Amino acid sequence: MNTRTAAKPRSKPKTKRRTAPKEVRRLQLIEATIACIAERGISGTTMAAVTGRAGLSMGIVSLHFDSKDNLLNATLTHLSQEVRRTWVNVVQDDTMKPAQKLWAVAMSSFDPRIFNPTTIAVWFAYFGEARYRAFYRRIVESFDDERSDVFEELCEHLVPEGTDTLALTNSIETFGDGLWLNAILYPEEFTREYCMIQMATYLAAMFPDHFGDNRAKTVI
Amino acid sequence: MNTRTAAKPRSKPKTKRRTAPKEVRRLQLIEATIACIAERGISGTTMAAVTGRAGLSMGIVSLHFDSKDNLLNATLTHLSQEVRRTWVNVVQDDTMKPAQKLWAVAMSSFDPRIFNPTTIAVWFAYFGEARYRAFYRRIVESFDDERSDVFEELCEHLVPEGTDTLALTNSIETFGDGLWLNAILYPEEFTREYCMIQMATYLAAMFPDHFGDNRAKTVI
């Protein structure tokens, strides 16, 4: 439906190309699913709503994903990968010192591509329903563990020997989770900027030697 | 179906009382709803499931709540009141100093009556779906505001003039929210005790003069 027409100049260009590569359709459906979940919740996300939004017919989901469950699964995986890309980009910069990296990874949670009302709403939609939680955990766990490991390793460079860096890592992630939660519940107050300031204050309190006082401002 | 009727035509004392006071039935249904949402999510919480679990018939919900929406509404209100009772109990003790009160209110979030897998799961179930979020917010907002006001007023006793006590209050609530979230996702790691220790560490960092170092342990 939407574009990507065959570039055959000699055949009639009036009809839109109806067939598209598999990956294009899959992404098209995943994006429609995201929009739909954000707007109507998972239980309100019917096949008719998703396919209608994508401008396709009902049968298309079976064709590309077999079932609704598979589509929901693929959507969550897609979201996870987007989050991963966001923080991985940041740690790959080898010119940064551990303190800068830790700061950057923590702040990457507020990158507009992943920190926006639509995306956050979808995360909590999956998270909220018990029947999807196992499903959610299975998909998210490896992504979460990977990030926690990076966090913990960075922490070890910044705190005295003997500090419980796992607890520290958990607390940073916990604070970030709480900010996401409030961002969706009170979007006027917990804007992106406000959340970043809150995180900055938190990091300053936890790593006074590195981000304490007015140091924070220079790193932002 | 699974009646309590005992079916003996004219026998008297063995039949359970079939009628009960309105409040008993309402509570019975609300508790069945809580169990059901925790187990199956909101979309899996059908009238048949709720009434079946309560040991009553399908029509009973219409009788006491008119509709499913009203039942869901009443359930969330019930949960909010339980949370409110928990922290209000704590601040009413006038022998406590502000620092102790703030500590006690923050820790009241981990009272087993409100901090348990079932109850937390239900909170996030309501919270997770966009179509219920407005509904959730309407019910919860006044409860939340009331608690935040108390928190903020207590903060003002503990920090230097000019401190942004609203931001500080928000950050404490945010950290608590994050702990609840992790408690349901990683129940083995984020136990009640672990969450309380995390909160203690957080408060110690934010109020070093009052809960810093080993002070915290004495207040627990």
Add this chain to the structure above:
DNA sequence: GCAATCACTGAATGACTGTTCACTCATTAC
């Protein structure tokens, strides 16, 4: 040009769900 293939369609199907209401029966008033 023609047949084969492939992407896609959408009405039909069957399973499930919230609500209704005619009915049952325990309790209460007299």
Add this chain to the structure above:
DNA sequence: GTAATGAGTGAACAGTCATTCAGTGATTGC
């Protein structure tokens, strides 16, 4: 005792939804 009351029942109903599949039409291979 008898009648009136009203709590409680559950089959029936109307609506919704995911899935299916016979069919359409675009594209490709020859």
